[in-house]
Amino acid sequence: MAEKIVVIGGNAAGLTAASRAKRVDPRLDVTVVEKSPHISYSTCGIPYYLGKVVTEDALVSYTPESFEKERGIKVHSHTQIAEVSPSRKRVTGKRVDTGERVEFPYDRLLIATGVRPRIPDIPGTDLANVFTLTNLQDAIRINAALGSARKVVIIGAGYVGLELAECLQSTGKEVRIFEREPQVLPSIDRDMAQIIEYELDRFGVKVSVSARVLALVGHEGRVNGVKAAAGLGIEPADLVLLDTGVEPNIAVARDAGITIGLTGAISVDSCMETSLPGIYAAGNCAETFCTIRRRPVLNYVGTTAAKQGRVAGENMAARRVKFAGAIGTSVLKVFGLAVARTGLSSQEAAAESMPVVSARIEALDRAGYYPGAGKLWVKLIVERESRKLVGAQVIGYGDASKRIDVAAAAITSGMRVEDMAQLDLAYSPPYGSLWDPLHVAAQAVLRKL
Amino acid sequence: MAEKIVVIGGNAAGLTAASRAKRVDPRLDVTVVEKSPHISYSTCGIPYYLGKVVTEDALVSYTPESFEKERGIKVHSHTQIAEVSPSRKRVTGKRVDTGERVEFPYDRLLIATGVRPRIPDIPGTDLANVFTLTNLQDAIRINAALGSARKVVIIGAGYVGLELAECLQSTGKEVRIFEREPQVLPSIDRDMAQIIEYELDRFGVKVSVSARVLALVGHEGRVNGVKAAAGLGIEPADLVLLDTGVEPNIAVARDAGITIGLTGAISVDSCMETSLPGIYAAGNCAETFCTIRRRPVLNYVGTTAAKQGRVAGENMAARRVKFAGAIGTSVLKVFGLAVARTGLSSQEAAAESMPVVSARIEALDRAGYYPGAGKLWVKLIVERESRKLVGAQVIGYGDASKRIDVAAAAITSGMRVEDMAQLDLAYSPPYGSLWDPLHVAAQAVLRKL
Numbered sequence: 091m092a093e094k095i096v097v098i099g100g101n102a103a104g105l106t107a108a109s110r111a112k113r114v115d116p117r118l119d120v121t122v123v124e125k126s127p128h129i130s131y132s133t134c135g136i137p138y139y140l141g142k143v144v145t146e147d148a149l150v151s152y153t154p155e156s157f158e159k160e161r162g163i164k165v166h167s168h169t170q171i172a173e174v175s176p177s178r179k180r181v182t183g184k185r186v187d188t189g190e191r192v193e194f195p196y197d198r199l200l201i202a203t204g205v206r207p208r209i210p211d212i213p214g215t216d217l218a219n220v221f222t223l224t225n226l227q228d229a230i231r232i233n234a235a236l237g238s239a240r241k242v243v244i245i246g247a248g249y250v251g252l253e254l255a256e257c258l259q260s261t262g263k264e265v266r267i268f269e270r271e272p273q274v275l276p277s278i279d280r281d282m283a284q285i286i287e288y289e290l291d292r293f294g295v296k297v298s299v300s301a302r303v304l305a306l307v308g309h310e311g312r313v314n315g316v317k318a319a320a321g322l323g324i325e326p327a328d329l330v331l332l333d334t335g336v337e338p339n340i341a342v343a344r345d346a347g348i349t350i351g352l353t354g355a356i357s358v359d360s361c362m363e364t365s366l367p368g369i370y371a372a373g374n375c376a377e378t379f380c381t382i383r384r385r386p387v388l389n390y391v392g393t394t395a396a397k398q399g400r401v402a403g404e405n406m407a408a409r410r411v412k413f414a415g416a417i418g419t420s421v422l423k424v425f426g427l428a429v430a431r432t433g434l435s436s437q438e439a440a441a442e443s444m445p446v447v448s449a450r451i452e453a454l455d456r457a458g459y460y461p462g463a464g465k466l467w468v469k470l471i472v473e474r475e476s477r478k479l480v481g482a483q484v485i486g487y488g489d490a491s492k493r494i495d496v497a498a499a500a501i502t503s504g505m506r507v508e509d510m511a512q513l514d515l516a517y518s519p520p521y522g523s524l525w526d527p528l529h530v531a532a533q534a535v536l537r538k539l
Numbered sequence: 540m541a542e543k544i545v546v547i548g549g550n551a552a553g554l555t556a557a558s559r560a561k562r563v564d565p566r567l568d569v570t571v572v573e574k575s576p577h578i579s580y581s582t583c584g585i586p587y588y589l590g591k592v593v594t595e596d597a598l599v600s601y602t603p604e605s606f607e608k609e610r611g612i613k614v615h616s617h618t619q620i621a622e623v624s625p626s627r628k629r630v631t632g633k634r635v636d637t638g639e640r641v642e643f644p645y646d647r648l649l650i651a652t653g654v655r656p657r658i659p660d661i662p663g664t665d666l667a668n669v670f671t672l673t674n675l676q677d678a679i680r681i682n683a684a685l686g687s688a689r690k691v692v693i694i695g696a697g698y699v700g701l702e703l704a705e706c707l708q709s710t711g712k713e714v715r716i717f718e719r720e721p722q723v724l725p726s727i728d729r730d731m732a733q734i735i736e737y738e739l740d741r742f743g744v745k746v747s748v749s750a751r752v753l754a755l756v757g758h759e760g761r762v763n764g765v766k767a768a769a770g771l772g773i774e775p776a777d778l779v780l781l782d783t784g785v786e787p788n789i790a791v792a793r794d795a796g797i798t799i800g801l802t803g804a805i806s807v808d809s810c811m812e813t814s815l816p817g818i819y820a821a822g823n824c825a826e827t828f829c830t831i832r833r834r835p836v837l838n839y840v841g842t843t844a845a846k847q848g849r850v851a852g853e854n855m856a857a858r859r860v861k862f863a864g865a866i867g868t869s870v871l872k873v874f875g876l877a878v879a880r881t882g883l884s885s886q887e888a889a890a891e892s893m894p895v896v897s898a899r900i901e902a903l904d905r906a907g908y909y910p911g912a913g914k915l916w917v918k919l920i921v922e923r924e925s926r927k928l929v930g931a932q933v934i935g936y937g938d939a940s941k942r943i944d945v946a947a948a949a950i951t952s953g954m955r956v957e958d959m960a961q962l963d964l965a966y967s968p969p970y971g972s973l974w975d976p977l978h979v980a981a982q983a984v985l986r987k988l
Contacts, residue, residue: 148908393966414961421965459597491970492941503952512863516870517842519584521940
């Protein structure tokens with residue numbers, strides 16, 4: 091009989107793993123179990139769905155039926171797994187729509203249960219029109235509620251909060267952000283975050299940083315305001331979005347006796363196998379090996395989830411492939427700005443007690459005389475002793491993601507800043523400058539070393 | 540008395556070197572000697588000047604006077620150096636406008652004499668309205684002649700030929716290209732060049748490859764046609780542009796007893812010093828160390844010239860800095876297409892007897908559902924034994940230069956293709972895909988290894 095692969099979770103990591111395992115060994119009997127009605131949609135595209143840039147249909151690559159048909163993989167949506175029994179090699183749970191009990195035997199299992207939102211411990215989060223956003227179901231509910239909302243308050247200025255600010259303001263909503271930290275997007279340095287704050291202001295999004303929200307207030311069970319500390323008063327709100335952090339969904343893994351790492355996510359080896367042989371974990375519920383810090387960290391980006399899923403899938407199909415690790419590369423759009431980062435921020439380097447030297451420069455993304463040239467701010471962070479690049483942040487009206495990807499390749503390879511200063515990059519007036527902003531930034535770091 | 544630095548050549552390499560030397564040691568007495576009337580202009584921007592995208596003024600960063608004033612460096616334009624005398628440590632020549640003899644003593648000398656066009660050995664190249672294009676003077680002459688020209692024939696489909704084809708066709712000229720090789724842009728692989736040929740055709744530029752031009756024909760001393768072999772007949776032409784190759788300007792260096800390399804360019808060490816101590820060479824007249832082939836090669840790109848100039852300038856100011864070498868990264872725009880390459884092409888790898896495996900894929904440059912997604916073709920070339928990336932070519936309607944710069948960083952670092960397949964690159968729907976085209980191409984190569 092065919093060996094059975096069961097995958098818990100039908101998004102980036104889970105579906106990539108399932109597809110990869112089946113592709114590598116078509117004899118495998120592969121089953122995906124997903125608690126929501128949807129699989130295979132672009133989580134990263136959801137803000138653009140709410141911003142009416144893309145339709146719901148366009149976000150979804152496969153329905154459970156089309157995925158099953160095209161890939162030969164069974165999909166059980168609406169199905170929540172409550173228990174993994176490693177000794178009996180089966181998972182059990184129920185259909186969330188019918189309540190029917192289900193049980194799936196497995197030879198190898200992947201846990202790709204993702205994350206769940208962290209709800210702040212303040213009154214009023216249970217009021218109607220207060221939302222978190224981690225999946226398409228959330229998005230559909232928010233979309234329905236947005237119709238009659240004019241004033242939207244976003245609590246938390248992380249990736250999702252900032253993308254939503256742009257997308258909702260662009261559809262005519264009045265958007266207000268409260269952020270607890272002294273800056274937006276705490277994963278980048280404060281001097282870079284200020285550029286984003288300026289851009290939000292330029293587009294009419296009011297942002298309060300260092301702003302503690304005390305309560306959500308409402309009328310007849312529906313939110314109508316946000317009460318913030320320290321003279322900010324009550325901000326009227328027809329709808330409130332909470333971007334106040336997420337945490338890995340590890341209950342099923344923990345209850346099965348699988349080791350949970352110090353980070354709070356599921357501990358895995360380089361093959362994405364957990365402490366229990368034959369049980370793998372991938373995606374946001376699993377730890378990610380950071381190749382700079384040389385230890386596992388939390389990582390909530392879809393690209394890493396997909397790569398981990400691919401590695402897990404290969405290994406479940408009995409190949410030996412290793413996950414290379416990640417360095418925290420990401421990019422987001424905030425109105426006209428692209429905001430990209432990779433590696434360690436100055437603050438993250440400090441937390442590792444790593445002495446670094448950094449420099450920030452401004453430059454144009456292409457020849458200044460060529461139409462459409464945009465300004466970029468580039469910050470490079472270099473380990474003082476080794477002179478190796480360990481972090482980069484690029485924000486700008488021009489091509490920021492390009493420079494961050496070059497920096498990501500350099501960091502991954504252990505490139506020293508003097509080699510970055512002379513790196514042979516492409517130039518033509520429509521696409522770049524004789525000296526790329528990365529060269530200029532590397533030269534600025536060299537002057538400080 | 541202040542030490543004297545003399546620089547022959549006032550473009551990318553020469554001016555960068557002069558500026559750098561003066562910056563590092565402001566006490567230096569720095570002189571730049573340039574045979575043309577212009578210094579400090581963007582050679583790469585010239586096609587866009589002819590295409591009326593940018594003005595002549597915008598191309599020029601400094602006049603001789605403004606450069607002298609701002610940088611404290613003496614500039615002698617219109618001045619051609621005829622002889623370098625290493626024993627007397629001086630260079631001699633004359634003003635090309637007045638015929639006046641000049642002589643400059645030096646303590647350290649930089650030769651940055653660039654290239655000159657190679658004129659094909661066919662009748663008619665001396666007719667009026669037949670041009671080559673290597674500097675701003677050429678461009679100004681071409682611009683004046685273009686006014687009354689309707690039909691333009693370009694002989695040679697290299698970088699300049701293709702950029703001119705776009706720029707002139709866009710201003711309403713009828714453009715025809717003859718290329719001797721069986722493809723346009725011989726520095727990329729033929730399967731990639733075909734994409735460019737399709738694009739030229741789509742925009743109405745007629746291209747004949749494997750086309751030998753026998754003669755330029757004229758009437759009353761002015762060109763009016765191009766005679767090509769093998770049934771192509773005589774193509775009417777009001778103006779002919781020759782993009783038939785260049786060669787390093789080495790006469791002055793050779794006559795002074797400086798070693799010329801096997802490539803035909805001036806031989807230099809990693810400090811850009813020639814065989815004669817105290818005499819440096821940089822830019823297109825000098826050899827460039829290729830870090831993949833591990834030997835000197837010719838290199839005609841401005842980015843490398845500027846980097847070599849910077850290194851030469853530092854060393855002339857008595858620092859010790861080494862040129863890191865180059866890998867042949869470049870990009871050009873051909874109508875809607877960006878065409879980028881780095882490292883070795885398949886043909887170049889074959890010439891090195893290097894066994895390689897390559898794969899070409901098609902992908903979108905960002906999430907397919909996001910407005911503006913463009914198609915890219917990505918080809919990666921990997922050394923079979925080491926599995927290291929040695930070459931990449933990216934052509935497309937999307938962001939090609941971004942991917943080529945990432946590949947350039949990877950090649951420079953000796954990255955293996957399996958690490959490229961998992962590289963942590965930035966993703967957000969407006970800027971990329973969950974799996975970058977580079978990942979997809981690396982996976983395609985891995986399937987063949």
